[in-house]
Amino acid sequence: MAAPSLIDQREGRPRTVAEAILLVGGKGTRLRPLTVNTPKPMLEVAGVPFLSHQLARAKAAGITRIVFATAYKPEVFEEYFGDGSRFGLELVYVQEVEPLDTAGAIRNVADQLVSAPNEPVMIFNGDILSGVDLGALRAEHAARGADVTLHLTKVADPRAFGLVPTDADGWVTSFREKPQRPEDIVTDQINAGCYVFKREIIDGIPAGRRVSVERETFPGLLERGAKVLGVVEQSYWLDLGTPAAFARGSADLVLGAISSPAVPASTCERYDAALVLDGAEVAESAQLGAGTTIGRDGRVGADAAVYGSVIGAGAVIEEGVSVRDSIIGRGARIGAGTVLEGVVVGDGANVGAGNELLGGVRVSCDAVLPDSSVRFSHDAS
Ligand code: GTP
Numbered sequence: 001m002a003a004p005s006l007i008d009q010r011e012g013r014p015r016t017v018a019e020a021i022l023l024v025g026g027k028g029t030r031l032r033p034l035t036v037n038t039p040k041p042m043l044e045v046a047g048v049p050f051l052s053h054q055l056a057r058a059k060a061a062g063i064t065r066i067v068f069a070t071a072y073k074p075e076v077f078e079e080y081f082g083d084g085s086r087f088g089l090e091l092v093y094v095q096e097v098e099p100l101d102t103a104g105a106i107r108n109v110a111d112q113l114v115s116a117p118n119e120p121v122m123i124f125n126g127d128i129l130s131g132v133d134l135g136a137l138r139a140e141h142a143a144r145g146a147d148v149t150l151h152l153t154k155v156a157d158p159r160a161f162g163l164v165p166t167d168a169d170g171w172v173t174s175f176r177e178k179p180q181r182p183e184d185i186v187t188d189q190i191n192a193g194c195y196v197f198k199r200e201i202i203d204g205i206p207a208g209r210r211v212s213v214e215r216e217t218f219p220g221l222l223e224r225g226a227k228v229l230g231v232v233e234q235s236y237w238l239d240l241g242t243p244a245a246f247a248r249g250s251a252d253l254v255l256g257a258i259s260s261p262a263v264p265a266s267t268c269e270r271y272d273a274a275l276v277l278d279g280a281e282v283a284e285s286a287q288l289g290a291g292t293t294i295g296r297d298g299r300v301g302a303d304a305a306v307y308g309s310v311i312g313a314g315a316v317i318e319e320g321v322s323v324r325d326s327i328i329g330r331g332a333r334i335g336a337g338t339v340l341e342g343v344v345v346g347d348g349a350n351v352g353a354g355n356e357l358l359g360g361v362r363v364s365c366d367a368v369l370p371d372s373s374v375r376f377s378h379d380a381s
Pocket of ligand 1: 023024025026027028029030031040069070071096098099100101102105124125126127241
């Protein structure tokens with residue numbers, strides 16, 4: 001297919017297409033069972049599929065065209081976002097036959113890019129909630145003449161991340177795998193999952209096989225003497241890959257700790273610190289807070305308390321239930337008096353009354369947990 005013209009026909013001068021690639025093909029295994037039915041970037045965060053926030057932020061930063069690199073459940077993305085006109089963006093979808101890993105996925109969409117070889121293409125991981133100034137990142141990339149620019153952030157505990165040390169001028173000196181020993185922690189700077197690539201660097205990635213951007217592409221670029229820049233920016237940043245981070249990110253959007261034009265208005269004015277979506281019914285005596293979202297057509301019964309949690313569309317929280325820092329899938333039911341803390345409940349699961357599920361428990365989609373013989377009375381002192 002011929003690339004669309006970069007010449008604005010009416011004006012007769014170059015048209016700027018600010019282009020991005022969105023990596024959305026991962027299986028999201030750490031978020032199972034939520035990702036059994038829905039790819040991670042399409043899970044609802046603060047009332048809308050997570051990507052809605054990313055697209056809104058990209059658009060606000062002047063991006064006009066986004067190519068989705070899909071692999072797992074590819075159809076779901078196009079069904080929701082279509083050609084992007086509803087969102088003021090041009091969206092294009094490319095599907096991998098087999099997952100190609102991050103850099104393989106980037107290379108696989110090269111045919112669909114319209115940028116010239118030396119023009120910048122932004123690349124986003126589809127699971128990062130971030131307030132990074134995308135315009136500033138692109139401007140720095142251009143001003144410094146970089147081949148690739150990475151957004152780096154600093155974290156208190158970098159053990160779970162790839163480390164990216166830089167020299168005094170910001171040029172990346174090496175890429176380090178997750179540190180195993182204390183002496184391996186050479187920096188607190190980590191790869192934040194947002195890059196600017198010169199188009200020609202994308203074309204240079206080997207085609208048709210799995211390639212990891214962190215393990216192969218970036219170290220290979222350094223070896224070949226490419227100019228790889230790290231821009232440290234410590235605005236809000238969260239990788240939504242784990243259940244705890246996912247609930248936290250949704251709550252932070254609801255609470256305004258990070259802003260997104262895509263957060264819908266609440267339909268219930270009683271709660272300052274919660275988002276209630278269309279059709280949801282919340283009993284007068286229920287308490288909602290700490291950034292909780294109640295999904296469309298959800299129900300929260302009398303004396304229930306839901307804090308810091310994401311309740312899926314059509315889910316039912318019965319009376320006296322206590323839910324904290326948890327994610328409840330679509331159409332799930334939580335029986336009266338049950339206590340959930342730091343728990344993930346899959347779509348359609350049925351958790352009986354009077355149970356207590358704590359710290360990291362995951363309930364499969366459509367699982368049925370019987371009522372507990374030990375009854376917890378929500379009004380017992
Ligand atoms: P986990 O399985 O829980 O680690 O999640 P994940 O599969 O999303 O992997 P990870 O968080 O490391 O992925 C980072 C980003 O790259 C996410 O936005 C993924 O959707 C994306 N990604 C990972 N592997 C592939 C792939 O093979 N193809 C494509 N197109 N995207 C990928």
